[in-house]
Amino acid sequence: MNPRPQPPAQIRWAGLIAIAQSVIAFAFAGFLVFRDITGAEERSLVSDSANIAWVGTGTAVFMAIIFGTVAVGAVSMIRGHKWGRGPIVLLEIILLGVAYFMFTGGAWAMGVATAVSAVAALALLFNRRAFEWAEETYRS
Template sequence: MGIAAPKSVLAGAWIGIAECVLGLGYGVFLVVRDLMGYRDQAAVISGWGTALWFFLIFGAVMAGAVMLLRGARWGRGPIIMLNLCLAGVSYYMFTSGALSLAIPTALCAIAALFCMFNPKAVDWAARSM
């Protein structure tokens, strides 16, 4: 399978898994809420549509993170993309005053990006091609 991933990449994969568990859990929450009859008349998209999006995005990143932990290297990209998005989401949380959500989101995104972009991780990614 190539060169073993550094510990920082494996730590980043675990951060990605934790993020995905939360994202998939929110998708389940949206489905259950809709099944219980909740309707938001002001919403442009249904809870089902949002849940599907969460299942697709977070499911793909979860698969990549699991593959990284099993020795593959293709999961690094999805984790990076998710955390770049989450860094932007945390900015909007800050500007809307949701500090209790913004701070952990930002810290997780920064930690995961550091794990994936530190010198050992970049060297591993370059050498295992």
């Protein structure tokens, strides 16, 4: 049995970036749940339904599913397993769009941080050493 090839530093760094992004998303999800529990009013949402008070919690659950998958994939990828690259690449592409909307909404600092982290992770995942590792990993 061939031992699993260890991932290069680029793959490990991309995984760490994805984990950091996931931790930030989990913190924001917790904040959304806290706001719902404490009854904070969201003036940007307009509805006659009583369920409008739980939109933040629904968003937090969605974020936990998405970023939880990415965090598990990042740990898997860092450990040298086959699975993990796809969810991270997809998230980084989505985060580029999120960064664009941050820019258009006037949140330049957060937009720059989001865009830089997404571009960095994509650059780390799409370089020659990362491709060679992925090719060798999928052969074994």
